[in-house]
Amino acid sequence: MADGCKHISEINVNIAPNTPEGCEECLKMGDRWVHLRLCLTCGHVGCCDNSKNKHATKHFHKTSHPVVRSFEPGENWMWCYTDEVFWE
Secondary structure, three states, X not given: OOOOXXXXXXXXXXXXXXXXXXXXXXXXXXXXXXXXEEEOOOOOEEEOOOOOXXXXXXXXXXXXXXXXXXXXXXXXXEEEOOOOEEEO
């Protein structure tokens, strides 16, 4: 569970992705990504920090939306940027 995360009550685990086909910004730029993260506040889909553009983290810095989950098939984990807490 998310011990140490103060933001778990703010998440929407059933949120619909804005761009289910991939990273919102990379799609606009015509660029590639490695893995995807879904913002559990607004549905933004961004690329991970292993991707060159790191749009998921940039989205957090721009919006302060704290929690993302993996948007990769078969993965069911979440990360809180603010509290630096990982849970499955």
